[in-house]
Amino acid sequence: MDESLGALDKKLRDQLQVEIKAIQQELGLTVIYVTHDQEEALVLSDRIAAMRNGLIEELDTPRELFERPRTPFVADFLGAANFLPGRIEQHTDEHTLVRLDRSGGLLKARRHDLASGAQVEVAVQPGRLRACAPDDGFCTGTVETARYVGTLIRASVRIDGGDAPLLRLEVPAGRGPVADERVGITADPDDVNLFPVEQGR
Structure with missing residues (x-):
């Protein structure tokens, strides 16, 4: 099936995704489904082959690809990840601590098997970042935009520290930051996800 739902409006597309999946499971068929819609791929698939320049970059379950991508390309392609440069400061039994280059903040990640001192790119999906009090985050910044999109607020935050990038956040409506607000940024x-710098993007 090649871009089968591409021309449909969102409501009908969502309904047909459920029906296609139900038919596929009922008949026990193997279906190869081609799509550029990341959400559609996550909803319909048992396994996803994320492709780059005609080659399979990564092949895994939707949850593994989204939550534990093995390359920066897949992290960015599936979830428009936020990337921050940093250096591994130390490891504890459960966590890896990363000192961020621009803000100097200390970020806690799940345990990664990378050498202390290694230069890394930190990747976090917009829906996994949270705004908090400035003193409680691994970095601070100013909200530039906060757009209401129904169940979500999509915000962009200009973090402190030279030419630091904008971070994108998606938070539940009613709990989101507002434009010009000073916030801290945190994540579970x-x-x-951490990637060695040599992997590139």
Whole structure:
């Protein structure tokens, strides 16, 4: 099936995704489904082959690809990840601590098997970042935009520290930050992925 639902409106597309999956499971068929819609791939698939330049970059379950991508390309392609450069400061029994280059903040990630001192890219999906009090985050910044999109607020935060990038957040509506607000940024360590710089993007 090649881009089968691409021309449909979102409501009908969502309904047909459920029906296609139900028919596939009922008939026990193997279906190869081609799509550029990341959400559609996550909903319909038992396994996803994320492709880059005509080659399979990574092949795994939707949950593993989204939550534990093995390359920066897949992290960015499936979830438009936020990337921050840093250096591994130390390991504990359960966590890896990363000192961020621009803000100097200390970020806690789940345990990664990378050498202390290694230069890394920190990757966190917008829906896994949270705004908090400035003193409680691994970095601080100012909210530039906060757009209401129904159940979510999509915010962009200009973090402190030179030419630091904008971070994208998706938070439940009613709990989101507002434009010009000073905030801290935090994340659950289990939602933080680290990639050695030599992997590139």
